[in-house]
Amino acid sequence: MADVLDLAFRLDRGDFSLDLACRVPARGVSALFGRSGCGKTTVLRCVAGLERAAGHCRLAEACWQDDANERFLPTHRRPIGYVFQEPSLFPHRSVRANLDYGRRRIPARARCVDFDEVVELLGIAPLLGRDPAGLSGGERQRVAIARALLTSPRLLLMDEPLAALDHTSKRDILPYLERLHDHLQIPILYVSHDPDEVARLADHILLIEAGRLRAAGPAPQMLTRLDLPLVREETASALLSGRVRAHDARYGLTRVAIPGASLMLERLDRAVDETVRVRIHARDVSIALDDPGTSSILNVLPAHIVEMHPLSASQVLVGLAVGTTPESRLLARITRHSWERLRLHPGQQVHAQVKAVAVMD
Amino acid sequence: MSLDLTPVWLTLKLATLTTAVLLVVGTPLAWWLSQTRSRFKQIVATLVALPLVLPPTVLGFYLLLLLGPHGPIGALTERLGLGTLPFTFAGLVVGSVLYSLPFMVQPVHNAFEAIGQRPLEVAATLRASPLARFFDVALPLALPGLLTGAVLAFAHTVGEFGVILMIGGNIPGETKVLSVAIYDHVESLEWAQAHWLAGGMVLFSFLVVLMMNLLGQRMRRIGHG
Numbered sequence: 005m006a007d008v009l010d011l012a013f014r015l016d017r018g019d020f021s022l023d024l025a026c027r028v029p030a031r032g033v034s035a036l037f038g039r040s041g042c043g044k045t046t047v048l049r050c051v052a053g054l055e056r057a058a059g060h061c062r063l064a065e066a067c068w069q070d071d072a073n074e075r076f077l078p079t080h081r082r083p084i085g086y087v088f089q090e091p092s093l094f095p096h097r098s099v100r101a102n103l104d105y106g107r108r109r110i111p112a113r114a115r116c117v118d119f120d121e122v123v124e125l126l127g128i129a130p131l132l133g134r135d136p137a138g139l140s141g142g143e144r145q146r147v148a149i150a151r152a153l154l155t156s157p158r159l160l161l162m163d164e165p166l167a168a169l170d171h172t173s174k175r176d177i178l179p180y181l182e183r184l185h186d187h188l189q190i191p192i193l194y195v196s197h198d199p200d201e202v203a204r205l206a207d208h209i210l211l212i213e214a215g216r217l218r219a220a221g222p223a224p225q226m227l228t229r230l231d232l233p234l235v236r237e238e239t240a241s242a243l244l245s246g247r248v249r250a251h252d253a254r255y256g257l258t259r260v261a262i263p264g265a266s267l268m269l270e271r272l273d274r275a276v277d278e279t280v281r282v283r284i285h286a287r288d289v290s291i292a293l294d295d296p297g298t299s300s301i302l303n304v305l306p307a308h309i310v311e312m313h314p315l316s317a318s319q320v321l322v323g324l325a326v327g328t329t330p331e332s333r334l335l336a337r338i339t340r341h342s343w344e345r346l347r348l349h350p351g352q353q354v355h356a357q358v359k360a361v362a363v364m365d
Numbered sequence: 366m367s368l369d370l371t372p373v374w375l376t377l378k379l380a381t382l383t384t385a386v387l388l389v390v391g392t393p394l395a396w397w398l399s400q401t402r403s404r405f406k407q408i409v410a411t412l413v414a415l416p417l418v419l420p421p422t423v424l425g426f427y428l429l430l431l432l433g434p435h436g437p438i439g440a441l442t443e444r445l446g447l448g449t450l451p452f453t454f455a456g457l458v459v460g461s462v463l464y465s466l467p468f469m470v471q472p473v474h475n476a477f478e479a480i481g482q483r484p485l486e487v488a489a490t491l492r493a494s495p496l497a498r499f500f501d502v503a504l505p506l507a508l509p510g511l512l513t514g515a516v517l518a519f520a521h522t523v524g525e526f527g528v529i530l531m532i533g534g535n536i537p538g539e540t541k542v543l544s545v546a547i548y549d550h551v552e553s554l555e556w557a558q559a560h561w562l563a564g565g566m567v568l569f570s571f572l573v574v575l576m577m578n579l580l581g582q583r584m585r586r587i588g589h590g
Contacts, residue, residue: 054486079489086490092483096505105501106491155491 007064013050015057022046022215030191032207043215044195048161052086053079085152087162091144093136099147100132106155117156126150126180142173160192199237228333230313230323240286242334248274264327265305281364286335288359295355303358309350324356368561371538372546380522383461387518391469399477414467425531428460451532454539460528468517476510509581516577
């Protein structure tokens with residue numbers, strides 16, 4: 005069975021209270037998602053031991069806090085890495101000295117993260133000899149991430165590591181985070197209020213509202229649950245996981261099988277049978293009653309309507325299940341006019357026309 | 366005209382020793398003030414700042430009573446076989462440390478506060494123990510503040526007069542420091558000697574403060590603090 009991060013925190017600070025308990029799989033990226041001020045950063049700080057709330061915190065068999073036994077491990081004795089919103093590099097140390105600061109405190113036999121690998125993964129080799137003052141915001145944050153990773157943490161905590169960056173740096177750094185996710189076996193607890201970031205990075209989502217856990221679950225389910233606010237975002241989308249079936253050299257396409265259907269994608273540089281995660285935005289999906297056949301749209305998937313949620317006076321959001329498999333969920337954002345004109349209703353068999361598919365990894 | 370330079374050396378020795386003691390004693394005190402949530406924090410901070418507003422003679426008077434043979438500290442030092450401190454060089458050091466304490470503690474305290482909690486939290490997440498955080502992060506980042514504190518404490522000790530007269534008196538080679546010597550020369554109408562010592566002191570103070578200012582500017586430029 006996979007390791008579990010088991011948290012319970014209670015805190016009362018007059019205008020803000022936190023009361024939350026959850027068990028998160030310690031694998032991949034778990035996103036703590038919520039509005040500013042909902043307490044997600046406080047949760048992260050409590051996991052790190054930077055703040056103390058009543059409750060407990062355990063990772064697998066290791067106990068970092070347990071009030072019942074009056075146990076509270078100070079931050080420097082917890083095997084965590086922490087990436088703050090601002091890079092917070094030590095200004096009086098070079099990039100290399102910043103990286104070494106945590107690393108040299110880890111006994112050589114306990115190091116499971118390779119220096120060269122991390123430097124390569126984050127693209128910071130050319131920066132090693134420089135001073136932090138001379139780096140751009142994105143470069144600093146990459147160094148800060150590498151510095152945290154080099155302590156070989158059992159758990160990496162990231163507090164909106166992209167929020168303080170401008171749009172370009174953000175776009176530059178996201179692929180590095182995705183590479184971390186794919187190449188390192190370190191579970192990540194990732195705080196964010198950006199639904200797009202969460203959709204790109206998260207395997208598991210914890211939705212936090214006003215210091216309480218509203219819902220938690222695997223990202224593909226959480227992102228398509230119409231009762232949760234995530235689907236109300238402009239970037240609302242569905243995540244699907246599939247397997248490469250075949251390449252079509254003549255048209256430069258790749259066929260990917262997802263549960264209940266298959267997708268044709270722009271040629272992927274993947275071997276047959278490899279898994280792929282794809283993301284489909286609600287705004288890129290429309291609904292037809294019968295297979296148009298005459299359309300230029302490549303991907304038309306048989307689906308049935310599961311539920312509908314009105315978004316505004318003009319728009320509705322439709323939850324679809326691809327084929328007959330309930331786990332392959334799609335979202336479609338269509339006009340209320342169309343919903344009524346086509347007399348759509350839950351349970352109905354339709355065809356989902358998918359205009360664009362983004363490959364995640 | 367014969368110019369006795371003993372008071373100059375005595376003053377430099379006193380100021381150097383006082384600054385050294387203050388660096389060792391004042392820095393942890395400033396650190397405690399910057400980190401503590403104790404309700405005694407304001408009381409301690411006020412006590413530290415008291416020499417700023419008290420007339421030196423008041424401080425000297427109470428030190429004389431405390432350190433004297435009938436004072437609690439004097440009784441202690443006598444029992445320990447150290448004798449009593451008033452009218453000795455060691456007594457001057459004790460008096461100077463207390464008198465210059467705010468000049469060391471306040472700049473260093475401000476420097477520690479200016480660092481903020483973030484770099485210390487970062488260090489903690491990188492497995493640094495509280496002691497390592499102090500030496501690796503807090504001290505280097507507060508270096509300009511330490512330097513300012515050291516210069517102020519040194520200069521202030523060089524210029525001290527009232528406390529010394531109260532607890533040190535005027536013993537050549539033991540407690541007769543520069544400021545007292547100048548006062549003596551003026552009293553005996555030895556204007557030339559007074560000029561040499563006083564003028565030398567102006568020049569010396571100017572050079573020390575200038576050097577520290579230049580050094581501080583340079584350190585700020587290369588990104589310390």
